[in-house]
Amino acid sequence: MSWGTDNLPAGPEIEERDDLIIVEGRADVLNLLRIGIKNSIAVQGTSVPKSIIALTKEKNPVTFFGDGDRGGTLILKELLQVAEIDYVARAPEGYEVEELTRKQMIKALQNKKQISEGKISEEIEVDVQETSEEEYTDKEKVLLRFLKKLKVKNKEQIVEAVRNIGLGQAIAFDKKMNQLFEISVGKLYDKLDEYHQSKYLVMDGILTSRLLSRLLKFNVDFVACKNREEELKIPDKITVFYF
Template structure:
């Protein structure tokens, strides 16, 4: 089995039964042919194979006197969401040639899990072999880093919320979600962070924020982060609302990226400039639009285009939206029940669209000039 990308993440395994005698090629033909266009052009198996996201499909068949059954294995290097969509698409196939058939998903195996098990097993062997040796330089360095962080960590309030020591004296504080976020900000040089540790905001957080000149919320860029930010802003006056990059948690950001996000605020406060309130107020109109459109758009696999007055210009299946954009003008907002892909991004830019909202944003290049949001970012999904 081969995959041009060289990195297989998942094996999608399906079984099938056909009420007739068919060949292996007939099964493969049905898989490709009957899923084509079903999930949009970017989800076509031919396209996914072209960009090395799907490997060679393996099919095994067994025949009786008048039926054919067997299994199919599809190696994929996409995310789990795409694997699930492809599996569901194949399960919808009901014909192979003229014969009725049933496809059933048996498993989606994480190929990397086996590799992780091998790595852990080998690591245990290495540890056992070298355990009697002197402590390595690397272990000493890790110990120094850990102790250095621990000395600057503290707790706040009756609930003993994790914070860094600068929280007590600093004129401004940074609210993050958890202990790991506080530690990561310490590594980036920010010692004035406190963890809210849950969606229910502790009373001591409210009291602390009321005593500070400036309060910054720095929340994960995932769907849960959107809900937490919404809850936080409902009970605490926030001067700056910041999010990690889409789909990324604050604890996963590099120190350099953390500094890029926080440095403009830190510089304003340090030089005594008035702090401009940077709320989601810019996103408020977008959030209101998303809240209104989402209930009738979710799970439809469709896209809706609105003009500057928020009036609907068109509503089409996702598979047709890129071609539709090339023939329309005056679109300001595009909302879709799907993923914001590079192809969609280019089509939106060419159409002069200002804001695109979807369920998820793929890894994109050249996205400057477009406001890209997920329904999770806006707190509506």
């Protein structure tokens, strides 16, 4: 099911339960449902939706159940800055919540840590600082994880497009990661008529309701953009990354 003004993937007991589990994506919610956990909700990216921020103030306790990698750490760091989180559970190192077995998920949730005395924050700072010497920025690492889940070929090509996108420009790729066009965002809506095979889009602009409808019509799987129109609901069938 979808929940709230942001249309977020969530379990069917999200409203009635007092406790809450926050995960990264729809696949994590589905995996938890598989073992009978029905009170989870997905943030769907690194930018925490306002509806989740408000929800954490109504629920108690609130647990973040994240992937066992630096991407999970980055999402946790963002959550701690804007939301009220009581506990942290993590998948084993190198694993994602969506691929865990029943036994692994139960163990991770049983071993959750309470957030107290800044200990979790200190661990996050150390983890994030270690990434600064590597090839990709923190946000690019999260982007790579999104693309991995979508099984995108040549993921680095999209990262490069995000890095180097021109002011007010849009770039589209097909399923095989062939670049189809690079044009101004203002011409993008009509250009999609000529390139129905577009699957991945990078744009230096705001995702509007009108453009989103167009992308869904042509089955675009992924869009990276600067921001979205206020109160725009993102359906499950498309992944949106904000840079």
